[in-house]
Amino acid sequence: VPVARAGGGGDGAEGCVSGVTLTESVTVGGGRATACFDSVVFSGPITVAMDLRSMDLFADALNVTLRRCVLVGGAQLRIGGLSESTAYLMPHALVNMTNVTSLEGTIVLHGAMPLHSRVLLANSTLRATVGGSHYVPATPGHAGSRYGPALVLDGVRLLSTRFVMTRSTLVCGGGSCAAILVERGLGVNLSSVFYMDNCAVMSRTHVMYALASDLRVAGGSVFSIQNSSWSAPSIGVYEGACVFGDVAVDGGSVLQMVSSTFRLGFAVLVAATLTVTGGSWLLHRDNEFRTAYVVYVVHENGVAFCDRSVWSILYNNITYGSYSSTIVSMTSSWSLPSDSRPTIYGVCNEARGSPVTDYGVYLNIGTPVTVLDCGACTMDAVCFATRTSSMNGCRCVCAAGGYGDTCLPAAVPDGLGPFPLPDARDTEVRCVHGGSISSVDDPDPGVRGLCFVSVTFTAAIVLELWRFDAPEQTLNITLLQCVLMDLSIKGSGARVHVSVTSSVLDWGALEFEGNFGASSQILVVGSTLVSKWSHAIAFLDFALGANSTLLLLDNRIEGNRYAVYFANAAVVDGGGIIVRGNTLRTMDVAYGTRSALYFRSVNLKKGGYFDVENNTMSAANGVYFFGDTTVSSAGLLRVADCTFVGDAGMFDPTLVYLDGSVTLQGGAQWRVTGNNVSAASILSISGPWHKIQLSDSGTAVALAHNRQVEGSAFFSGQALSNTVVSSPAHFVVGCNLKDGREVSYDGVFPEDVVVFRCGTCNDDAACYMPGTESVDHSSCSCSCKDGWHGASCLPFEVPDTVVPPVAERAVDGDTSCVVNQTLTNLTLNMWKTHHCYVGVTFSGVGAVLTFFLNSMPLHLPINIAFTGCTFLDGAALQFVGGAGAAESAGVLIRVSQTVMRSSVVAFLLALPQHCDIAVTGIDAVQAFEVQLRDTRITKLSVVMLRKVVLTASSLLVSNVRARATRQRGFGLHSTGLLKLVRGSSLYTRYCSFDKYTHMFYIHRLSVSDRSVFALLNNTMSAGTSLLCQYYGFSVSDHSVLRMVGNRGSVCYVIRNEELWNVQESSWLDWRDNDVEVGAMFQDTEFAFMSIDGSSVVTLTGCKMGSTGLSVSLLSQADAGYRFVAGCLTVAGRVVTTAAELALHGITNVTTAAACGECTKDGVCFAPLTTAVIDCKCQCAAGGHGDVCVPAPVPAGPPPSLPPPTPPRTPPTPPVGECISDMVYPEVAQAVGGGLSWLCYRNVTFSGGGMSLTVLIGAMTGGVVNVRFDGCTWRDGAVLLLLGNAHAAVRSLNIIVTGNTFSDALLSPEGGFPPHTNITISGNRFTVTRLIPRSGLELGSPSCVAMNELVITNDSAVVLSGNVFLTVSASSSAIHVVEYALRVSWYSVFAVVGNAFHMAGGNSTLIHLEGSSHSLSLSVLNNSAVVIRGNFVSRSVKHFILFFWALRVESLSAVVFRGNDMQGSSAVFHSKYSLLIYYNSWLQLSGNLCRVSPSEAFAVLRSKVNLRDSTVSVSGNKFMSSTGTPTVLRISTGPRDMKNRAIVAACNTVNGGEEAKYSIPSVYNATILT
Structure with missing residues (x-):
């Protein structure tokens, strides 16, 4: 301890340590009789111990004094240390603590006090929080708990001792806090007193909380809470303001609560048991209780009043607290022992604003109460009768040993009572100026408001106005030039002025709740x-x-x-x-x-x-x-x-x-x-x-x-x-x-x-007539009556307000980086200019970094960089803008060389102007969806955009390598409107995506005002599309959309759902994309592009299986438009001339471009190009990059290293010879170019990367032959026979015979030229899983998958003698996927003599899906589809299923005959209309069903429209043990019936009886037996 000196604190006493700061722990005693500290600061997590055991044993008294001291930073002041036996031997102690201030400090009184001691805590303010206090409980088993106490009573025993707290404030913050913590019991004995007088205690949870401790008031002692205010609004059950184990008042003692206000939650006192014996007194008088219970006893049989003990309940006002709006009780329910006869008086109490007349009904007291009228006085009710001799009116006259107004058994301490009242004219609310605040304590009594000027609040603040104890006053809450996170002001019914x-x-909200008076x-x-x-x-x-x-x-x-x-x-x-x-x-x-x-x-x-x-x-x-x-x-x-x-x-x-x-x-x-x-x-x-x-x-x-x-x-x-x-x-x-x-x-x-x-001039429209004296119709102006305001004479006037500038925050200019850490959650400081993370791992859904860009100091340049970081398991990086593009001095965002595992980078809303964003070098694997803040987006995406607006900004996504573990996500995903304005650009280049549905999914897109959207040189291993546009699409005002150099095994380059608009000198640049056998566009069956007369579309150099266009690309084209198209490779055939382009739906071309030809409109953005020299664009001012686009091209890393060179494949053999007896390298290869002969014999093709595409359109010759003989296809290999109706051949023969397909796929696709014969015979197909195929969306396992198969002009496709085996449910043997199977002009499609072994019971042998526009099956002009002589060994759901319409027309037939099958739901099932016209025929005859179909043999769900045609169902045999099956069920009547016939004949059950029919009478069917 520093050397004592007088006067160091200004007026320090002789012998006191004064005016110093203690920063180290120390024990005071040393045989001295006095320990004195005056104006001392106890700072830091130190302990200063006043050990009474080591003080002067022979002194007259032991003096411990603290005046004007401060405890901060977790300091503890410990006083005591005596056992009860030792206390009898020590001189009495005088402990005086006055004007003490504690901020996160703790005063600890422990042990027994010597007889006749005095302990005083006066005029002090003690504040602590659960998070800031360093006090560790001493009770066994509770060392890990934290309560943030300001005062601790640890094993305190008062023996003929006066303990007084007066005119002091105790404040406790935090969820489990207790302002006063009691450990190892509290005893008040031998005529001792414990007084809390004129104190204010504010706590989140408890005022006084006892850890495994009891309270005992005995031997003529007094425990008094008087003239005080308690506030503890916790709403938890059993969370009382004062919580003890057993509470006992005996030996003629008193426990009283007098003239106090309790604003609480559950209860004032919670005790395991309550015992009042030996002529003792429990008194509640003149209190205001806002709580559910005043006394809550946990044990039902835990209450005992004995030996003429009394409970007086006098002049209290009891109403609801924060715990419940329905419970107002004096006590919990309890049962008294049979020998207990309590004496309870109730005088002039109110509950919920009404006088209490029945204490059982109103206050839940389950034993008789003696009720006296207001003003009535009896000695037992209003005095401590044991020490009262008589009454003088309502005044108690004390006997010997009685003290105070009510004749208490122990002397009332001196010095009680409040400070002198402040000047009633002093209504000033003093302000806090500057600094940062994370919490606001409850106001002291009498305070009329709060004022904050230029204060930064670093946490959410709740101001509960009911905590102000300023009755009949107007409360003032003022916040001037403050920075808020979240502010809630809760009214209490009082009059309040809030400013x-x-x-x-920039976070949270400003909320007003409750009643404002x-x-x-x-x-x-x-x-x-x-x-x-x-x-x-x-x-x-x-x-x-x-x-x-x-x-x-x-x-x-x-x-x-x-x-x-x-x-x-x-x-x-x-x-x-x-x-x-x-x-x-x-x-x-x-x-x-x-x-x-x-x-x-x-x-x-x-x-x-x-x-x-x-x-x-x-x-x-x-x-x-x-x-x-x-x-x-x-x-x-x-x-x-x-x-x-x-x-x-x-x-x-x-x-x-x-x-x-x-x-x-x-x-x-x-x-x-x-x-x-x-x-x-x-x-x-x-x-x-x-x-x-x-x-x-x-x-x-x-x-x-x-x-x-x-x-x-x-x-x-x-x-x-x-x-x-x-x-x-x-x-x-x-x-x-x-x-x-x-x-x-x-x-x-x-x-x-x-x-x-x-x-x-209409009077009512011009003026508010109740306040208008007259209207001047010439000027249509209003003359107002006195007291009315404004040009319209309104009944109110907006007060004049002087508005200073908006608060300015100090900017954190720290430019250091967070390096090589692992973070699972973190809080970002938005008000800084630099955020840098290098080599940091962000792990889990709690590690979501959200940068609210509009909440940052945008008047300064902002730099945000993530380099070499890792995001794992739901971690996310989000950049959030606002409702509009905020002004900024520039925002630079770099995310580079980053590993992402089921994580995402997201941009939301309108980003600030002048953003320069680059997401580059990402290695991503997505195993599960990531849920973003305030969105319902849960796709497997690497980059997400939600309602993003780029204004004079750029966003680059480059060199991303991403893989999804299941085929469902979108590599880049934009929801809402993606908008690029004022020279903005969004580039996606050099990226690769594996197992995503779409590379870039865009809900709506608007590119305008010299902006650029570009997808360049990206790859996608499999999926549906490179760009999926769902709703609106607009490119306008000298803007550009580029899709150049992209490639992938996808169904479409562009999957579009709505109209595209290209206007005002804009350019669509579609060049050099390669989707192998996929289509350039999804066939929407409507023209989807509108172009004005100043804009250009370029479509050149692309490779595809088809264009996907069944109608013209352009829906509207104004005069002067330019459409440059050509040098397209469609199904292996180069298409250049306008006539060739038109055959593929590309019409209205203004310039047919040959390969290698370069024009300004074809290869450059013409408005900003001066010339084209050697196919290089020469840019005018304002043109950027290699094609002179109107916005700067963002800089980024070069392309990643090219993929390794695929293994060499064998050379093409001469005509008549075959590639034979080898294991083919696992490659995706297209063959057939320039050949007339192609043969493979005994070759093994295997692996998911093995895809062999035969390009019929690239073959040439009079007679072209393709043969696969005895080959093995396994483990995901695909054989694609890609037709081209315009192939330069006279006849085509394709034979696939003796092959084994094990988890492999055969896929004939596209239109085949006239005189084509495809024979698929003697093969064995085994499928256990779905085999994906580039350019085709398959939803279930299939052996043979077709899409848009067209055979015409003396052609045939025959599948015969094959064995189909599937072991997975919901599979198909033959699946026509997206577009109809079309057979026309003397052609035939036949499935004959095959064996089907289908597992699962819900498979479909032949599934014809198609679309609502393209039918499921079309058989026209002397053509036939024949399904005959097949054997089915197991039950299936359907033999043949038509998902959409079936059309048979002009001397054509569909024949289903002579098939042998087991059970099914329906053999022949059509979900949509049948259109059978002009001498055509649907024949279902001679089939054997060894188990009858559960629904019907043929189920026609919709109309059967017949015109000069016949449906014949005859000679079918059924075996049934469950009743008579239905052969033909037609659900609805026809729309078109003319010269038609439906004939059913000789369909027998079990060799005898005729089967049933369910045919609407309108068909007038002929039923023959």
Whole structure:
């Protein structure tokens, strides 16, 4: 201990350590009689021990004094140390602690105090938190618990001792905190006293908490809580303010709670048992209890009152606490022992605001209570009778040994009572200036408010106004130029003035909850509130008292779904709500109720007003009223002079949207005037059941002088015509303009609505007439009555406010990097300019780094870099913008050389301007979906974009190598509208994707204002498409979309669902893409591109199996457009001329480009190209890159190393010879180019990478022969016979015979030339799983898969003598996948003499899928499909299934005959129409079903349309043990029946009886036996 000196602290006493700071632990004693500290700071996690055992044993007294001391940083002050036996030997101790301040410190009293000691804690403030305190409990088994106590009583025994806490504040923060912690029991004995007097205790959970400890008050002692305030709002069960094990009051002792306020949750006192014996007294007098229970005894039989002991309950007010809004009890339910006869007095108590007359009903006391009237006095009730001799009126006259007003058994300590009252005129609320705050403590008694100036709040703050103990005062809450994270202000019913001025919130929300009393005012002005939550400002369970005002003025307010949100009805009684001069925006477009202002019904009365004026709003709706709106008794609802821009992504955005009825009465008015809207309606009402109703004199609606541009309907909703105007009320409409022209009101409103035109001055439209003295019609101006305001004479005036600049935050300029760490969760500081991570591993769903870019100091350059990092198991990296593109000094984002395992990089919303973003060098494996914040996106994606807007920015995704473990994800995934504007660019290049459905999925895309979207030189090993565009697509205003040099085994280069628009000198550049056997486009069967006369489309150098076009590509082409096409390789054949292009659906070509030909329109962005020299574009000013695009090309790494060279394949043999007797290398190879002969004999093809494509279109010669003889295909190998109807051959013979396919696929596809014969015979197919194939979407295992197979002009495809074996459920032997099987012009498709062994019971032998547009099967012009003589060994679901329509026409036939099969649901099943026309025939005959079909032999679900044709079902045999089967079931009647016949004959069951038929009578079928 430092040398003692006097005066060091200013007025230190002689012999005191004074004016120093202690930073090391020390023990004080050393045989001295005095330990004194004056103005000393105990700092840090140290322990200073006052050990009474080591002090002067022979002194008259031991003195321990602390004056004006401070405990900080976890310091502990320990006083005591005596055992009870030792305490009797020591001189008495005088412990005085006055004006002590503790911040995260703890005072510990431990052990017994010597007889006749005095302990005083006065005029002090002790504060601690669970997280900041260093106190470790001494009770065995509790060392790991933390309670954050400010005061600890550890084994304290008071022996003839006075313990007094007075005029002090104890505060405890944290979830499990206890302001006073009791360990190893608390004993008050031998006429001792324990007084808590005039103290305020505030705790999250407990005031006094005992760890495995009891409380015993004995031997004529007193335990008193008086004139104090406790606040502990915990709502947990058994979480009482004061918690003990057993509580015993005996030996003529007193436990009293007097004149105090308890604002609690569950209970004041929780005890295992309560025993009051030996003539003792339990007293509750003059208290206010806000709690569920005053005394809660855990054990049902744990209460005992014995030996004339008394419980007095006098003059208390008991009501609900925070735990429950239904429970108000004096005690829990308990049963008394049979020999216990308690004496309980109840005098003048109130419960829930009502006098208590029945203490069992009102307060749950289950034993008789003696009830006395208010003012009645009996000695036993109001005095401690044992020490009372008599009463003088209601005053107790004490006997010997009685003390105080009630004759207590121990002397009342001196020095009790409050500080002198402050000057009642001193109403100043003192402010906190500057600094950072993470929490706000409960206010001290008498404090009338809180004030913060230039304070940064680093955590969410909740201000509960009921914690203010300032009755009858107006509370003031002021925040000026503060930085907020999340602020909730909860009203208590008191009058309050709230001011939030020039403050910033960029996280959480500003929320008002509860009851704000009469004449309150809430002002939010000049602030920027941008929330990531659904709302920025919310009013939750909010009630605004009479004559109160809510003012939102000149703020910028942005929320995800709502800017300002009222969760319950907004009732305005005589006051008003003013929303003026704000910018209100929302970000999320997924919700139709998304609105700048959202109200769950409004009720304005007694002159109450709601004014929305001069705001700028951008959302789906401006002001949304959900539920009914009522304006009465001169109320005013006004929306005026606002600017509203509707969200283009929403259907019918509206300035004022009514999702309920509106009632105006009693002189009320509703005014919608002077507003300007864009891409939106002015007024909409949701349904015809809602109405607008007006009644009474002075009631009016004015809907006038509004302007609309680019909108649809000016007024929306049928219910406006249901408006009811009851005279003398009136509804005025006029001078509303749409695109500069006055709108028509015909049919919109009823006839009794008053309509005026522009140029006419209507009084009600121009002025608020209740406040108008006169109207000057020449200028259409208003003269106001006294006390009315503004140009329209309104009943209110917006107060003048001085708005200083918005708060500025100190920017963290630290540029250091986080290096080589593993992080599972972290919190980011947004207000810094540099974020750098090198070699860091982010692991798990908790490791989500979200950069809210608009919450960063964008006035400075921002740098965010991740280099060599690893993201694992749901970790994510998110960059979030806002509702609009914020101004910025530049944002540089680099994510490079990164490993991702089931993780994602995401960009959301409108990013700030001037972003330079590069995601490069990513190695990704996606095993499960990653859920992003506030989205429903759960795809296996590497990069996700959600409603992204790039403004003067670039985003590069390059050198990404990604693999999904299952085929379902999108490599890059964009939801909502992806928008590129003002010279922005998005490049995806040099990336490779494996097992993704789409490489880049885009919901909607808009590229405009000299921007570029480019997919360059990417690869995809398998999947559906390189680019999938779902909804809208637009390239405009000198912009470019490029897809160049991409390749992959996919079905389509582009899968499109909606119209593409190319306008205003823009360019679509589709060149040099290679999808092998896939299609360039998905066949939508409609032209999907619209191009204006100044734009260009280039389609050259691509390789594909087909174009995918069944109609023209261009739906609209204005004069002057340019379409450059040519040098395409389609199914192995080069297509260049306009005529060749037209054969493949590419029409309206303006320039047919030969291979190697270079033109400005064909290879460059022409508007910014001066010339083309040696096929190189020469750029004009403003042109960038190798093709002169209008935006800079982002720099990035070069292409990754090319893939290894595939193994060499054997040379093509001479005509007549075969490649034979070898194991073929595992390659994807296309063969046939320039050949007329191709033969493979006894060759083994194996592996998932083995794909052999025979390009029929590339073969030449008069007679072309292709043969596969005795080959083995296994382990995922694919044989693709890719037809081309335009092949340069006279005849084609393909033979596949004697092959073994083991988990391999045979796939004939495309249109074959005339005179084609394909024989597939004597092969064995075995399939255990689905075998994927490039360019084909298969959903189930199949042996033979076909797509768009077309045979025509004397051609045949015959499958005969094959064995098909499947061992997986839901499989098919022959599957026609996406497009119909077409047989025409003297051609035949036959499945004859095959054996099918299908496992699972739910397989389909021949599954003809097709599409709703292309049918399932088309047989035309003297052609036939024959299925005959096949054997099926096991039950199946269907033999043949037609998913869409079956068309047989013009002397054609479908024959199903002589097949031998087991059981099925249906043998021949058609889900859609049958169209059999012009002398055609469907024959189902001579088949044997060894087990009858469960539904029917032939099931025709839809119409059978016959014209000059026949359906014949005859000679089929059925074996059945369960009844008579149905042979033919037709579900519905025909649309077309002419010269038709349905004939059924001789279909027998078990060799005898005729089978049944279910045929509508309209078919007039012929049934022969």
